[in-house]
Amino acid sequence: MDMTVSILLTIATAATPLLIAAIGELVVERSGVLNLGVEGMMVMGAVAGFGAGFLTGSPWIGLVAAIVVGALFSLLFAVMTLSLATNQVATGLSLTLLGLGLSGMMGTGFVGLPGERLPNLYIPVLTDLPVVGKLLFGQDPIFYISIALVFGVSWFLFKTRTGLTLRSIGDSHTSAHALGIQVIKYRYLAVMFGGACAGLAGGHLSLVYTPQWVENMTAGRGWIALALVVFSSWRPLRVLAGAYIFGAVWIGQLHAQAFGIPVPSQFLSSLPYLATIVVLVIISRNKRLTMMNTPASLGQAFVPDR
């Protein structure tokens, strides 16, 4: 039983960064913007979180730094694609390339240093409950943020007027603009929300998952988060499911390596990436369904004509 609980806990820890990054990107894409810079924003959040935590000795400051840096970094993308109407795919790629380079440069001095870890929640009695105690009341704070984000975003998108407006912008920015909605302003906010989430996801990696700084420590998780958004058909609750499936794959291959299964570790390590491809194939097969779900103006530049 203890074994099961500990495996479930590690799955939750592996799923959390994917979940947060994906939920942020979901909001961005719902507003009609495709930001391929998730990996770059995440790795910037990771280095900022580690650095701030290490320098101040407080992982909480690290957490805030990760969020702020993620949001600021996404602002760069927002200015380029929204104010200068650059190609979103290319700009997102360059955000990732710049993020990987910048984080590597900023983190040179942090390599090999022990980092600060965010403490797990502890509520007397509740956390000590058998089995469910640790799962429900004994995880790291970002886990609870991630769950709150899923339901918060779901409520925001489908139950509030602002959420409806955001979705309408994603489906047709020209109509939204004609109705007098400030398309660019909404998109700025959405992109920065996505950046803050990606930063937080990166912070989770360097403040909880493995409290240290390793270059490129995101290891493609930002890209997997992007795939999760497609997998979820742009629905928050499905992102939750998808992130935990991927968390399970990620942990499963690690456990398989630890148990010494006679398969080369490299093949097991490539499983999450192969699983991403398989999942994308399954979900995209139905062309009409995909077209119905995709925000209609996703990835298109918008220049308001007065």
Next chain:
Amino acid sequence: MRLELVKRPQRSMLFSALSPFIAFALTVVAGAILFALLGINPLTAFYTYFISPITEVWQLHELAIKAAPLILIAVGLSVCFRSNIWNIGAEGQFVFGAIVGSVVPVLYPEMQGPFVLPLMLLMGMVGGAVYAAIPAFLKTRFNTNEILTSLMLVYVAQLFLDWLVRGPWRDPKGFNFPQTVQFNPSAVLPELMPMSGRANLGFVFALVAAVLVWILMSRMLKGFEIRVLGSSPRAGRFAGFSFNRMVFFAFMLSGALAGLAGISEVSGAIGQLQPSISPGYGFTAIIVAFLGRLNPLGIVAAGLVLGLTYLGGEAAQSVLGISDKVARVFQGMLLFFVLGCDTLIHYRIRLVGLAPAPKLDASPKLEEAN
């Protein structure tokens, strides 16, 4: 204050030609600020980074070695990007091409003779093309997003290479180092001018590929087809061009060139397979393609510039004592500025006050449009 874009009646030829240069100048300025923040004299840094790596002849050879794979890959990518196909897995195709091309020298080292090298190069190209055909197949058959699939395959290819050089392909006499046997002389790409430096035939491949693709894109029907389908798939369909065939063509051409770059790098600059054979050439080539304005001839120049950033990064590390990651920062900034400057080709940028712009200036704009 905010920015406002005003569409130009037609694309500006001036900015079309100038934008790469403006972008490069802006990168240098931003770099100077970055160095100043790090407490390094920007002029010293500029000299170390951009001038010192190309002051001697052997250094020019090193530049050719770095630029060759960038140009080869970017030329292929330009075809993809022109056709609005986003192959960003060139790094994986590079690695896979290197692996397939190395089958002969690693597994059959006794095979020697003048036919070995052409065979390796051919196999490398086939390897890269086949690997690139996977995302093309998934896109055309299952409608899968090629950005994500081609990128995921990069990780898979790297892990596959890692397994090979640590496992079945490891040199038994290599003191357990994760590397294959050294390629025998007939499997090594010849150097161009061995008297003055290390530059090898790979640079010639890059130039030839650039010219051939330039001819293909600007002088042949296939290139026209690609450009039409890229700018308007609907118009392309009416003209009877097949979208799916074009996806395969673009992917496999760029994959073949990336594979050729991979096997050339391994057989020329490195001489054996090892866990890491590329400092991110496949990704940097994306920048090269855009800096070269997706034009094969522009890409040759852009490849030299980006090759220089690698050498500059190494020089900055050894002389100024800062991380060679600074090269990646430069590359990322450069792409940002290129994309930003490209906006100037299609739009005029205006600064407007916070208040909504008065209706008055609508009339002069109308005249401009006419």
